Amino acid sequence: MRIDKFLWCVRKYKTRSLSTEEIRKERVKLNGETAKPSREVKVDDTVHFRREGIEYGLKVKDLPKSRVGAKLVVDYIVDITPEEELNKKEFIQMMRSFDRKKGTGRPTKKERRDLDDFKD
Numbered sequence: 001m002r003i004d005k006f007l008w009c010v011r012k013y014k015t016r017s018l019s020t021e022e023i024r025k026e027r028v029k030l031n032g033e034t035a036k037p038s039r040e041v042k043v044d045d046t047v048h049f050r051r052e053g054i055e056y057g058l059k060v061k062d063l064p065k066s067r068v069g070a071k072l073v074v075d076y077i078v079d080i081t082p083e084e085e086l087n088k089k090e091f092i093q094m095m096r097s098f099d100r101k102k103g104t105g106r107p108t109k110k111e112r113r114d115l116d117d118f119k120d
Helices: 003-009 016-024 070-075 083-098 109-119
Strands: 028-030 046-051 054-060 077-079
Touching: 003 016, 003 028, 003 046, 054 083, 083 109
Parallel strands: none
Antiparallel strands: 028 046, 046 054, 054 077
16 A cells, blocks of 8 residues: 555545645655655554654554544554654643734633643
8 A cells, every 4th residue: 555545544644635745745754764655555564754843653553445434543553653752742732722822812811820830
C-alpha cells in the first residue's frame, strides 16, 4: 500500500491530498528515510511524521484495505511516539488556550483562574 494512502487510511491526515502534500514537503520518513508518496509500506515498517511541531512515530501492524473507523485504527498501527513529544503536544495545546487575541475583551472568571494557576 502507498504511504500516502496508508496515512490517510489510519486517520493521521484528514484527506489523502493532505497526506500526499506533507510527504512531498519531506515531513514523513519511512524507516528513517525520506519517502515519496508512492513508496510502499509493509508490515513492521516504522513511519515518522511531523505535524504541528510534534514528531509522531508509528509501527505498522497490518495494512487496511480502505479507510478504517477511529476505533479500529489500533488494529493496524502501534504508536511509538516518544514521551517528550507527547508532553510537548500537551504544552502547545495549553499555550493555545492561554493565548488571547488583542481586542477580544476581558478574560472570564475561569480563564483568569487558569492564568493565575499557570503563572504560579
